[in-house]
Amino acid sequence: MFRRMTNEEENGVRSKLAKIEPQNTTVEVTVPINIALIKYWGKRDENLVLPLNDSLSFTIDSLFARTTVSIESIKDDAQRGDEVTINGKTVDLRKNSRFGKVFDEARKLLYNSSDNNGSNANSNIVFKVDSRTNFPVAAGLASSAAGFAAIAFAIKQLLSLSDDDACRLARIGSGSACRSMCGGLAHWRAGVLVNGVDSISVSRFPSSHWPSLRCIIVIFNEREKDTGSTVGMQRTVQTSSLLKRRIQYLTEASWALIRAIHNFNDKQNEVRAAYSFDAGPNACVFMER
Numbered sequence: 679m680f681r682r683m684t685n686e687e688e689n690g691v692r693s694k695l696a697k698i699e700p701q702n703t704t705v706e707v708t709v710p711i712n713i714a715l716i717k718y719w720g721k722r723d724e725n726l727v728l729p730l731n732d733s734l735s736f737t738i739d740s741l742f743a744r745t746t747v748s749i750e751s752i753k754d755d756a757q758r759g760d761e762v763t764i765n766g767k768t769v770d771l772r773k774n775s776r777f778g779k780v781f782d783e784a785r786k787l788l789y790n791s792s793d794n795n796g797s798n799a800n801s802n803i804v805f806k807v808d809s810r811t812n813f814p815v816a817a818g819l820a821s822s823a824a825g826f827a828a829i830a831f832a833i834k835q836l837l838s839l840s841d842d843d844a845c846r847l848a849r850i851g852s853g854s855a856c857r858s859m860c861g862g863l864a865h866w867r868a869g870v871l872v873n874g875v876d877s878i879s880v881s882r883f884p885s886s887h888w889p890s891l892r893c894i895i896v897i898f899n900e901r902e903k904d905t906g907s908t909v910g911m912q913r914t915v916q917t918s919s920l921l922k923r924r925i926q927y928l929t930e931a932s933w934a935l936i937r938a939i940h941n942f943n944d945k946q947n948e949v950r951a952a953y954s955f956d957a958g959p960n961a962c963v964f965m966e967r
């Protein structure tokens with residue numbers, strides 16, 4: 679799938695970097711996916727989502743999550759009031775603890791920053807998230823990266839968080855999401871500290887750095903994959919100390935595309951196209967215009 683962004687979409691993507699107009703307690707953000715060239719695959723700390731290695735990705739602006747996040751003050755147990763829908767489907771937050779983790783961390787940040795040391799009723803808030811993507815989710819196209827970066831970016835706007843706190847919120851939602859918090863060529867430093875404060879992402883080059891570069895997203899299958907990335911990398915870490923064993927994500931169509939790209943480069947007598955796969959059968963092909 680390849681299409682130019684409409685003007686409206688381009689403005690939406692730019693809104694990632696600009697301050698989005700907060701309407702009282704609701705913001706809408708548009709945050710793109712990123713595709714890693716040097717991939718993250720394995721954690722040194724599952725709870726803090728700290729990776730085993732540094733990773734490097736391109737931000738792909740035309741595939742994105744458009745996400746609305748609202749906050750409401752409540753008096754009762756905050757976690758019970760949180761709500762998330764993705765492409766119109768309600769997420770069961772008891773089964774997917776990542777969202778609660780991000781919201782609890784945001785509540786903690788608000789609590790710690792409140793003037794009267796947390797007695798402020800506003801410190802008990804619930805989050806309502808409604809997200810739509812223009813690409814299939816959980817199909818190896820970095821939906822968790824765009825999705826959690828969008829949530830973190832929206833919460834940053836709502837609670838006036840620092841860049842580092844927002845980057846950490848994105849990371850504990852999904853590791854690769856911290857790379858979608860900066861544009862262009864993004865570098866997520868694995869860091870070495872046990873508390874993870876040095877595990878942050880930075881932009882190495884802005885998206886304007888290589889204007890002729892194009893990325894073609896090839897979708898063979900829109901179905902949600904059977905093994906999500908979180909479990910996939912856990913298995914790799916558990917079953918191979920050298921991370922040599924990989925979960926099999928590529929299909930015959932994926933391999934056919936790989937062969938076609940090698941043939942194409944051979945015929946051109948130079949490398950004109952390159953490919954990358956995340957944890958799924960669908961491909962990202964990089965070429966110059």
Ligand SMILES: Nc1ncnc2c1ncn2[C@@H]1O[C@H](COP(=O)(O)OP(=O)(O)OP(=O)(O)O)[C@@H](O)[C@H]1O
Nearest residue numbers: 743809816817818819820821822825906907956957
């Ligand atoms: N728009 C969204 N907003 C918030 N969370 C999302 C969104 N889309 C997907 N997710 C979360 O991400 C999970 C899928 O993540 P997973 O890492 O397995 O796949 P992927 O990110 O699409 O592929 P890959 O990691 O291989 O690039 C979903 O089950 C859901 O919990």
Ligand SMILES: C[C@@](O)(CCOP(=O)(O)OP(=O)(O)O)CC(=O)O
Nearest residue numbers: 714717718852853854907908956957
């Ligand atoms: C193959 C990858 O896309 C894996 C991404 O894994 P996730 O960031 O989705 O994993 P969690 O941190 O467990 O949510 C490679 C990459 O993006 O670097």
